[in-house]
Amino acid sequence: MPLSTPSGLVTELARRGYNAEREAITLLANAADPALALDRAVEDAPDDALRITVAHVRAVLDTDKLSADAPTKPPSDESADAPPRESVTQDPPVSTGETDQTAEPKPNRPSQSAPVETEGSASADVEDTVSSTDTGETVPSTDIGDTGKAVPSSTSSDGDSSPPVSTDTTLSSEASQSSHTRNPTPAHITNDMTGASTGTGEYKQFVTTFKDRYERLSKLLRGRVNHRPAKAIQQMPGGSDAEMIGLVNDIRSTASGHWLVELEDTTGTFPCLVMKDKNIAELVDQMLKDECIAIQGTLADDAGILFADSIHFPDIPRTHRPSTADRHVQAALISDVHVGSQEFMADAWNRFTDWLHTPEADPVEYLLIAGDMVEGVGIYPNQDEELDIIDIYDQYERFAEYLKQVPGDMEIVMIPGNHDAVRLAEPQPGFDEELREIMSAHDAKITSNPSTVTVENVSVLMYHGVSLDEVIAELPADKASYDEPHKAMYQLLKKRHVAPQYGGHTRVAPEEKDYLVIEDVPDVFHTGHVHKLGWGKYHNVLAVNSGCWQAQTDFQKSVNIDPDAGYAPILDLDTLEMTVRKFS
Amino acid sequence: MRPDDERYFARIEDRLDEAFERAGAARAQGHDPATEIEIPVAKDMADRVENILGIPDVAERVRELEGEMSREEAALELVTDFVEGTVGDYDTKAGKVEGAVRTAVALLTEGVVAAPIEGIDRVEILQNDDGTEFVNVYYAGPIRSAGGTAQALSVLVADYARSLLGIDEYKARTEEVERYAEEVALYDKETGLQYSPKDKETKFIAEHMPIMLDGEATGDEEVSGFRDLERVDTNSARGGMCLVLAEGIALKAPKIQRYTRGLDEVDWPWLQDLIDGTYYDDGADAEGDAADADDGDDTQDETDETAVDDADAVDPDLGPQGPPRVEPASKYLRDLIAGRPVFGHPSEAGGFRLRYGRARNHGFATAGVHPATMHLVDDFLATGTQIKTERPGKAGGVIPVDSIEGPTVRLANGDVRRVDDPEEALEIRNGVEAILDLGEYLVNFGEFVENNHPLAPASYTHEWWIQDLDHAGADVQAMRDDPHVDLEQPGVDEALQWAAEYDAPLHPAYTYLWHDITVEQFEALAETVADGDVVEGVLAIERTEATTTALEGLLVEHSQTPDSLRIPVWRPFVRSLGLTDGLRKEWDTLSEEARTWDGGDNAVKAVNEVAPFEVQERAPTRIGARMGRPEKSESRDLSPAVHTLFPISEAGGSQRNVADAARVMNDKGQRGVMDLLVGARECTDCGNHSYKPKCPECGGHTEPHYVCDECDIEAEPDESGRVECPRCEREIESVEWHTVDLNSEFHGAMDTVGEREASFKILKGVKGLTSAHKTPEAIEKGVLRAKNGVTAFKDGTVRYDMTDLPVTSVRPEELDVTADHFRQLGYEEDIDGEPLRFDDQLVELKVQDIVLSDGAAEHMLKTADFVDDLLEKFYDLPPFYEVNERDDLIGELVFGMAPHTSAATVGRVVGFTSAAVGYAHPYFHAAKRRNCDGDEDCVMLLMDGLLNFSKEFLPDKRGGQMDAPLVMSSRIDPSEIDDEAHNMDIVRQYPREFYEATREMADPGEVEDLIQLGEDTLGTDDEYRGFDHTHDTTDIALGPDLSAYKTLGSMMDKMDAQLLLSRKLRAVDETDVAERVIEGHFLPDLIGNLRAFSRQETRCLDCGEKYRRMPLTGDCRECGGRVNLTVHQGSVNKYMDVAIEVAEEFGCREYTKQRLAILERSLESVFENDKNKQSGIADFM
Helix, strand or coil, rough: CCCCHHHHHHHHHHHCEECCCCHHHHHHHCCHHHHHHHHHHHCCCCCCCEEECHHHHHHHHHHHHCCCCCCCCCCCCHHHHHHCCCCCCCCCCCCCCCCCCCHHCCCCCCCCCCHHHCHHHHHHHHHCCCCCCCCCCCCEEEEHHHHHHHCCCCHHHHHCCCCCCCCCCCCCCCCCCCCCCCCCCCCCCCCCCCCHHHHHHHHHHHHHHHHHHHHHHHHHHHHCCCHHHHHHHHHHHHHHCCEEEEEEEEECCCCCCCCCEEEEEEEEEEEECCCCCCCHHHHHHHHCCCCCCEEEECCCCCCCCEEEEEEEECCCCCCCCCCCCCCCCCCECCCCCCCCCCCEHHHHHHHHHHHEEEEEEECCEEEECCCEEEECCCCCCHHHHCCCCCCHHHHHHHHHHHHHHCCCCCCEEEECCCCCCCCCCEEECCCCCHHHHHHHCCCCCECEEEEEEEEEEEEECCCCCHHHHHHHHCCCCCCCCCCEHHHHHHHHHHHCCCCCCCCCCCCCCCCCCCCEEEECCCCCCEEEECEEEEEEEEEEEEEEHHHHHHECCCHHHHHCCCCECCEEEEECCCCEEEEEEECC | HHHHHHHHHHHHHHHHHHHHHHHHHHHHCCCCCCCCCCEECCCCCHHHHHHHCCCCEEEEEHHHHHCCCCCCHHHHHHHHHHHHHCCCCCCCCHHHHHHHHHHHHHHCEEEECCCHHHHEEEEEEEEEECCEEEEEECCCHHHHHHHHHHHHHHHHHHHHHHHHHCCCCCCCCCHHHHHHHHHHHHHHHHCCCCCCCCHHHHHHHHHCCCCEECCCCCCCEECCCCCCCCCCCECCCCCCHHHHHHHHHHHHHHHHHHHHHHHHHCCCCCHHHHHHHHCCHHHHHHHCCCCCCHHHCCHHHHHHHHCCCCCHHHHCHHHHHHHCCCCCCEEEEECCCCCEEEEEEECCCCCCCEECCCCCCCCEEEEEEEEHHHHHHHCCCCCCCCCCCCCCCCEEEEEECCCCCCCEEEEEECCCEEEEHHHHHHHHHHEEEEEEEEEEEEEEEHHHHCCCCCCCCCCCCCCHHHHHHCCCCCCCHHHHHHCCCCCCCCHHHHHHHHHHHCCCCCCCCCCCCCCHHHHHHHHHHHHHHHHCEEEEEEEEEEHHHHHHHHHHHHHCCEEEEEEEEEEEEHHHHHHHHHHHHCCCEECCCCCCHHHHHHHCCCCCHHHHHHHHCCCCCCCCCCEEECCCCCCCECCCCCCCCCCCECCCHHHHHHCCCCHHHHHEEECCCCCCCEEEECCCCCECCCEEEEEEEECCCCCEEEEEEEECCCCCCCCCCCCCCCCCCCCCCCCCCCEEEEEEEEHHHHHHHHHCCCCCHHHHCCCCCCCCCCEECCCCHHHHHHHHHHHCCCCCCCCCCCCCCEEEEEEEEEHHHHHHCHHHHHHHHHCCEHHHHHHHECCCCCCECCEEEEEHHHHHHHHHCCCCCCCHHHHHHHHCCCCCCCCCCCCHHHCCCEEEECCCEEEEEEHHHHHHHECCCEEEEHHHHHHHHCCCCEEEEEEEEHHHHHCCHHHHHEEEECCCCCCCCCEEEECCCHHCCCCCHHHCCCCCCCHHHHHHHCCCCCCHHHHHHHEEEEHHHHHHHEEEEEEEECECCCCCCCCCCCHHHHHHHCCCHHHHHHHHHHHHHHCCHHHHHHHHHHHHHHHHHHHHHHHHHHHCEEEEECCCEEHHHHCCCCCCCCCEEEEEEEEHHHCCCCCHHHHHHHHHCCCCCCHHHHHHHHHHHHHHHHHHCHCCCCCCCCHHH
16 A cells, blocks of 8 residues: 555554654645654654654654645644544553554554544644645546436436436545544444344244234324225125225236235234226236235125235335434445455555545545455355455454554444345354454444434435345346346335345344334435446435445356446435445 | 077067057057057168158168268268258258258267257258358257267268358357357356366367357356357347357367368368367467477376377386376366265376276276175275276276176275175175275277277286287197196186296286386385295285375285285295395396386386396286265156146146145136136047047047137148247247146046045146147046056156166076077077076177166056056057066067167067166167266056157147157167167187287277277177176176165265275375365355345245345235245355365365365355354353
């Protein structure tokens, strides 16, 4: 990693066993030869120093004339005591810059990083230390609209307004080091079941899970239809009107091309016939088994079947008005980092984290990662041949290293994905203690998949997105496709469940409730998994599928998937508008 | 044909005629669906081909060409005829190609399988993107039955026709190439391929294939990328195409190459790259690079693709400084199965030593193993067990040969000895600490010809040495005649004397495996021995780790004391080390060449430098192997077993018990009365309607009767067998619902044949009939089958399956029969032309004679009793067999019949063996289109087939005609069999030039003239005789009768035994085995079951109703019963602990251990309550 970037400097210092003050890094980065300056600063630092301070750097720069007339300010007194904002504190006591890194199992693990506690007072004093010395390293942040095919420039489905696409985000070539202090408030998390998995794989628990699904989703439909239990409908005379809420038990086409939808509630099942020439027939195409819907209609003369007149999904109310932040603050929504894969795009990631250190990224106070931190082991046969890092723990170690490049004063929330070392069955609990220990750098919040994360009033439903494959495979291409993954997400919102269909692609672990139900309407729905970038609004809920940080793999090539790699969607939490930045 | 052979066939045909007469009379009574015997006798192959194809003039042209050339060549020759229009009446180019392709497949399959008609749907001419035309061949699933060679050649034929017709090559689009790769992989995953080409290989083939391979969709699973392609009209896997590409082109590339070389019009230069595996780099690189063997060394897999390529196999860097060696190939280790052990890693020292020769029970795709080895590998090998091998072929059936060298073992007391006696092997087995060497592995030359595999350097054996001695000028004949001289196993003094006297190498019995120790070890050993003493004629040397390892590597037999190693036979050994008998070392240093030979890893040059005689490389080629399938000898039963092909719906329960069904009460309170879907038939005599073949009114015969449901009009079948309603033109079937009184049918049947319910334990019927006309079989037949303890196959016959093994000469004694029996069968002389007088004389087996396993004999006896019962009690005819003991079966005729074929071959029983296999003449197996690499097929008793087989019973679906005797061959014409058998060598001795050629790794074709093959006698008077062998074996059933794989109980027991054995074998890397078992068995099992758990179906415990998802009611919606999971925790994690244990114990990779650890945590996460973790016992301590 080039030493000219702040994150590179931080990493290098960490490697040598030093923590550093934020301004010190700024100074180093702006030096004519940052690498040399860093060397000198380290040499110059007293033997017992654990942290390179502004004073150390300045001493070096002044004496060695390395500073390349970077305008600098004398350090304020507080700054020396200010909590670390580059949260790469070093826990082992460090001798002079020759710490034997390999001797320590987890040398770079911060003892206690506390970005949240920063008061921000120090930074307020610090003026812009922008200089133009840093020329080599620009952040090519391209507007997404320019990239053409990879990303849909607008979404028009459902007549919703599409989010604005930033057209003016190209960074000036003088990328600069920000001295801004972020001040995120801790994320509030609900629906986390980490450490609370009570399922033991018994039949009864499966039943409980599905019952819970039915009960909670049917509530959303009760206002619209007058539900009669299946048992009651079975007793009704032919020709009566009937309305039923149930889980879709089966969808079949009849010999004459009509649709037979079997609904199930807690009393039994009842078949409903959707005539092919009715306009509601197209809704059948969008139906998945085991989702909860309501059907209104008329019983046949022999009362054996219900002729459907209307079909209702739990859906997001059109009246939904999302909450927003009361200040200008942003969140980066990413996923599918896949560290450990030979295709992991380290350069793009470095550019991303470098950018986070620039003033432009000052408002970005939150980083939400929707799963697949690492490539994992044994995900597919002979995976070891394509791994850059074979050892799963080494993969997480490396991921933690990359995570450390993210400014320490950002609030991070992570959920696991199907490549992570947790169970595949959903809901997936958050990482276990061993992995948390490895990734403790930022004191990131780790929660289960799916979870709802509320930051600055904005609730973000985070779900890795395994069910998207199935939604895309089952539904017509105009409703869901890999090129427009957000449309598949709309379907999940409409069904108010992140993975409705049982028995197919999605694996289910029974729990005391169905954690996959979308009971409360989120303001933002964030997924990953399919490695395609796409976003749009559905009934005012912003759906974002966030691309990945892994270049096209052989497997993807073999099945003709061209991933959107190296993008970071940046969400304005005060307006819920989104900008996508490209780092690849 | 010699009069002797004429008499032999006449005998068989006489008996056949007798059977036809009796069976004909029985069938004429009209009890069966047809009134004639339904297995016709075919005249010759040309007839079969023409009939199967329906193309006139083909038979005549085939007969013309047959005399002149091989069948493959004839198939190619016929292409010209089709193109020119002299054969077949096709107007279009596509038609000509199609005719040629179908004919080729029919010819290559001897007209016995349905592949040519059912396996090739059509041929089309389509357009390339540049506007030129190309040929598209559209394959279907049944092409499978054609086998790889015919599949591959069908492509070649299409291409040849294409070039003759001036059509351009197919130019695949990029997405089509990618589609092939994805699709083949998908098909392999879904259905499984014998050979799974890697994506790169598939793409390479697809890019170069001059015609387009297409086909109909065979699976439900669809490809996920490359969908909706313009020129591919399905998104599912096209099974026929995948087979042709993978098992045809990819697997049989060397074979196709033989034929492309002979054709000027067809040039497939890319085949060489395919064979060499040099397609991994882009084409230019592979072609341009002269030293492409370097590329091959880069990746293991690349070299896998090619077994060896002659000179290239030698690492060019070492070229002159090392001996010729074949490249290790690890392909055979892929997909290792738990419980089936590895016997040797690729070319690893201590593995099987390649010896050339053909034992009398050896033939195509068989592996000669010493019976002592079979016992010492813990009985995992038995006669007929299939092993997957490194070379020359992929797999072989194991046969016992005790005239080769046995294994060398180290006992717990440190003794190292070679075991050449199976009895001794059993005695010492428990004390064996390590198997240092698996002994020799006999492979016949023909095997190399068949696989077109360059000869691998031969072991130095006495059959070669004797010729060396002869060549050196010794009077070998005189020595042979001298009763005091044993040329095969001479004494030490003689061996040393000959070595000194003649310019021939040291006798192999005293030649040690110098090539397996390093020069350093050699030098150290010489020093150690020089310091040793000879006490009482035994050499004693200091016992050190290094010395022990060296002696064990050399396979020098010795014993040990606490501080010394004692070598009883030491003089040749000491001399080879360059020491005198007085243990004086006569040399100081070795030359540079000797020290650097083979990088210093091979001490052969050193030995030859210091020894007073020439020393040959004892065993330069080691062959890796692992167990494939176990041998088989068991009755073929449908599942559940069936006694009668009479439908009883669900009434018989899961057992399909007819008696139970006959007692079930229906809604109206009638017992055994039920509605069954059966074929409507009409009596040809009285017009009465019934579902039975024999009219219950007048006893006449009935025929299927067609009435249109809609119009109620009768209809007749047209020429093609289709039946259309004359008014509404709907296709109509004869099948309809009949109310059948099963109770009275059942009891009536028992009355007819005079049996009572107590005569049998259970009579099983079928749930429903799957045939087109749904004609039920007479229940009487089932009653008699049940009584005699045999069951019916889907076509009404009684079958017994056995693994095929070849044998060309037998001793009456080993077949548990006498010379008398053999003389009665027409055998008069032994193999040396002496009159047959004694039971232990070796007799050459006649082509259609077969040896039954004990189990088969017992089963045939039961079948004979059944047939006799049937004739007497049902048809009211005299019995045919009247057997009392199994000797009565000798001389009786059976049908041999292989899966995927449609023709039976008549065989004659001549004896019995305790091995669980069916030994027969290799030509008999080849006539059924089987080789002997662990394939199995069945025998049926002749009369049973004639009486009970009917096409009417065959399932009405694609492939339904397979595995049914639609035709029979009464005599084998050696030129009309699978030509694989023709490559079997039939000589008594391989010449010295041959052995020398192996050391140069010559192409088998170069020495083919030196050794007579079966193909050399084709068409001559000798085509039925003269199958000589180079090696004898005491008995064709030595070694264990059953593989340990079959005698061990649970999978865990098998795997434990497999891992235990892997530790004992020097040639096996036990960590690799454990790794492969975990990778190939435990992990997929765990992952699969965990996946299955989280998306499982549920089932009602009371009524059996299945639910895709758990009902919200919790209970069964049908019966209110208890619903439960179908996949439980116990079945998900049953292997978890043992997998972790094995990974630990065998030091598996961290990667593997981590995968297991992650899985274990996943299991905990799913199956354990976080809030109520099960506490270990430690929590209480």
